[in-house]
Amino acid sequence: xxxxxxxxxxxxxxxxxxxxxxxxxxxxxxxxxxxxxxxxxxxxxxxxxxxxxxxxxxxxxxxxxxxxxxxxxxxxxxxxxxxxxxxxxxxxxxxxxxxxxxxxxxxxxxxxxxxxxxxxxxxxxxxxxxxxxxxxxxxxxxxxxxxxxxxxxxxxxxxxxxxxxxxxxxxxxxxxxxxxxxxxxxxxxxxxxxxxxxxxxxxxxxxxxxxxxxxxxxxxxxxxxxxxxxxxxxxxxxxxxxxxxxxxxxxxxxxxxxxxxxxxxxxxxxxxxxxxxxxxxxx
Numbered sequence: 001x002x003x004x005x006x007x008x009x010x011x012x013x014x015x016x017x018x019x020x021x022x023x024x025x026x027x028x029x030x031x032x033x034x035x036x037x038x039x040x041x042x043x044x045x046x047x048x049x050x051x052x053x054x055x056x057x058x059x060x061x062x063x064x065x066x067x068x069x070x071x072x073x074x075x076x077x078x079x080x081x082x083x084x085x086x087x088x089x090x091x092x093x094x095x096x097x098x099x100x101x102x103x104x105x106x107x108x109x110x111x112x113x114x115x116x117x118x119x120x121x122x123x124x125x126x127x128x129x130x131x132x133x134x135x136x137x138x139x140x141x142x143x144x145x146x147x148x149x150x151x152x153x154x155x156x157x158x159x160x161x162x163x164x165x166x167x168x169x170x171x172x173x174x175x176x177x178x179x180x181x182x183x184x185x186x187x188x189x190x191x192x193x194x195x196x197x198x199x200x201x202x203x204x205x206x207x208x209x210x211x212x213x214x215x216x217x218x219x220x221x222x223x224x225x226x227x228x229x230x231x232x233x234x235x236x237x238x239x240x241x242x243x244x245x246x247x248x249x250x251x252x253x254x255x256x257x258x259x260x261x262x263x264x265x266x267x268x269x270x271x272x273x274x275x276x277x278x279x280x281x282x283x
Contacts, residue, residue, distance in 0.1 A: 038060070038061070039265050040056070040131055041057040041058055042137055042266075042268070043055040043057075044127055044267075044269045045268075046141070046270075047119070048117070051112065052092055053094075053111070053113075054083055054109055054127065055108065056078050056081045056083055056131065078131060078132070079096050080096070081129055081131045081132060083111045083127070084127070086127075087123055087124075090117065094113045095111065095112065098110055099112070119273075121145055123142070124141070125143075127139050127269050129265075136264065137264045139261050139269035140261075141233075142231070146229045147177065147227065147275065148275045149169070149225060150169050152168045152225060152277050153166070153169075157214050162216050163216060165212075167210060168225050169209050170207070170275075172203055172205060174205040176204070177204075178197070179210075179227060180195060180196070180197045180227075180235075181225075182195035183195060183212050183215075184223070186221075186222045186223065187220065187222045193215055199235065210227070219281060219283040220280065225276065228273065230273075231270055233259070234261075234268060237258070
């Protein structure tokens, strides 16, 4: 089919007239937003016998300034806070310290202490923090007994010599339980392979196998499997954080509100309860 120049010109002219008429329908709308209330953000995980670490920060207005150096220092570095962690018998003060510490948690903390606490089942642990503006937050947490990894398996994927499938087994205690699974290649600069969170809704009180997507390993690689037993609060926090990440930037995503157990603030304070096992890849 042939199209003559006149028909093309007519189509372009019609499109221009339509676009011009639509542009005249545009109207600038100014939205008055309510004043933003900044909140203190706390992220702290206690692991028995390990040095204490915490992140003390603050939330930021999405529509506020982003490039001010003093604002960055106030919100993200947050020096000058008074941070204390207690088991009811011993209270430890954490000091401002930006020394990098990424493994095993893959997180950054700005308040630390070389002291540690021994975690005891049934005991309540607390954190209190007062930032340089005098805003005080607090939280409490109790220990969840860890479910143990009973068996680890790794085998080659059929018809593919370079891929290996990882899995491990556990026996789930009766009652509601929450888990986080993580895999790390210790031989490859502690490379994080991935993980996920789940509950025991489909296997309450039964044996279950947790698997992960196939990975490429070298002969002799040591892979660490971690099974975290979570409190309900920590499970909800992780789930809502993931929902917020998944919906970021999407106009079709349901807005996610991040759950928190920090009184007068936002974030998470919890006790790490974990079962870890390593296995060595052998070709």
